[in-house]
Amino acid sequence: MRHTFFCIDGHTAGNPVRLVAGGAPLLKGGSMSERRQDFLTRFDWIRTGLCFEPRGHAMMSGGFLYPPTLPDTDIGILFIETSGCLPMCGHGTIGMITFGLEHGLIQPRGPGRLKVEVPAGVIDIAYETEGDRVTAVRITNVPAYVAAKGVKIEVEGLGPLTVDVAYGGNYYAIVEPQGPYTGLDDMGAEWLVEMGRRVRAAMQDAVEPVHPLDPTIRGVSHVLWADKPRGEGADGRNAVFYGEGAIDRSPCGTGTSARLAHLADRGTLKPGDRFVHESYIGSRFIGRVEAAAELGGVPAIIPSIEGSAIATGFNTIWIDRADPFWKGFAVQ
Ligand code: PYC
Numbered sequence: 001m002r003h004t005f006f007c008i009d010g011h012t013a014g015n016p017v018r019l020v021a022g023g024a025p026l027l028k029g030g031s032m033s034e035r036r037q038d039f040l041t042r043f044d045w046i047r048t049g050l051c052f053e054p055r056g057h058a059m060m061s062g063g064f065l066y067p068p069t070l071p072d073t074d075i076g077i078l079f080i081e082t083s084g085c086l087p088m089c090g091h092g093t094i095g096m097i098t099f100g101l102e103h104g105l106i107q108p109r110g111p112g113r114l115k116v117e118v119p120a121g122v123i124d125i126a127y128e129t130e131g132d133r134v135t136a137v138r139i140t141n142v143p144a145y146v147a148a149k150g151v152k153i154e155v156e157g158l159g160p161l162t163v164d165v166a167y168g169g170n171y172y173a174i175v176e177p178q179g180p181y182t183g184l185d186d187m188g189a190e191w192l193v194e195m196g197r198r199v200r201a202a203m204q205d206a207v208e209p210v211h212p213l214d215p216t217i218r219g220v221s222h223v224l225w226a227d228k229p230r231g232e233g234a235d236g237r238n239a240v241f242y243g244e245g246a247i248d249r250s251p252c253g254t255g256t257s258a259r260l261a262h263l264a265d266r267g268t269l270k271p272g273d274r275f276v277h278e279s280y281i282g283s284r285f286i287g288r289v290e291a292a293a294e295l296g297g298v299p300a301i302i303p304s305i306e307g308s309a310i311a312t313g314f315n316t317i318w319i320d321r322a323d324p325f326w327k328g329f330a331v332q
Helices: 032-042 044-051 090-102 189-206 253-265
Strands: 002-012 015-022 061-066 075-081 113-118 121-130 133-140 145-155 159-167 171-175 220-227 236-242 274-278 284-295 298-307 309-320
Touching: 002 044, 002 090, 015 044, 015 090, 032 044, 032 075, 044 061, 044 075, 044 309, 061 090, 075 090, 090 113, 090 121, 090 133, 090 253, 090 298, 090 309, 145 189, 145 253, 145 298, 159 189, 159 253, 171 189, 171 253, 189 220, 189 236, 220 253, 236 253, 253 274, 253 284, 253 298
Parallel strands: 015 061, 075 113, 171 220, 236 274
Antiparallel strands: 002 015, 002 309, 061 075, 113 121, 121 133, 133 298, 145 159, 159 171, 220 236, 274 284, 284 298
8 A cells, every 4th residue: 555645845954844744644632642642553654654764864853734622723733753753843843834834734813923732732933924935933832841950870981971851842861061072063973873872871761751741741852962152143052862863953942942941940041031052063043031930830931942944845755565664764
């Protein structure tokens, strides 16, 4: 049997976004979180088939648009990525909202604003246009908070590390320069991937953060290597490791949200502050601490992330069950 998916491919700040505009499965569930669970149970082959080789690669990321389940929302998003079916993805949202608006798949109720239901909750979108192009998307994200501080781990090849965990839509192990990790440029992408794998495994053994309101969101899935800024006007730089072999080419929307919560918890940032975050390749998001908040009794912040995306073309992809690699594969 051959399954056909009509996709708009592109990137947000350099990281791939594959908006699957046709071929989304019908899902059960009264919320996007429940639909995520249904997708993982019955349709995960669509994610692996579209994201892994030979149809994708280690960084592949994207999602589907669905009618929302909540009143007063415009659209629902389900994310797919090599690392799983994320509760929230910032660069993916910026890309899918941009391509969805530019191609008429999303019909806003009013100009410049949308309310979007994602598995992690409801996010607000403000966007700017020039002619037919969407030039900027600002996401006011779900509440972000620090889930664990000062976790001590021992990592082969790195030695002892002290790591914090923050949530910005996914749980991030945040590694600041220490010991042999002296900064992104000193280490290089291959090292960050290899050590990212080891740090994530050690952190998963050490702690299991659980979202205060949705217990299906749990566990450290991403590693954020933090660093000082490189370019003029930037406030920080990071490289996020995800999946089995990916370094985010964008500054990572949920990672930036987690880092904002981390820096706010430390008192370095406060509501109203702006934080320009650079990626490994030098692309940028503008992060902001919009407000102080609370999440199930835990102190949190409301972060926002602003960036832009570019569509690169249409892509009609078949997943043919006669193909020995119909579910995709990854080489490590
Ligand atoms: O932008 O939130 C993000 C993201 C998560 C993983 C890769 N990018």
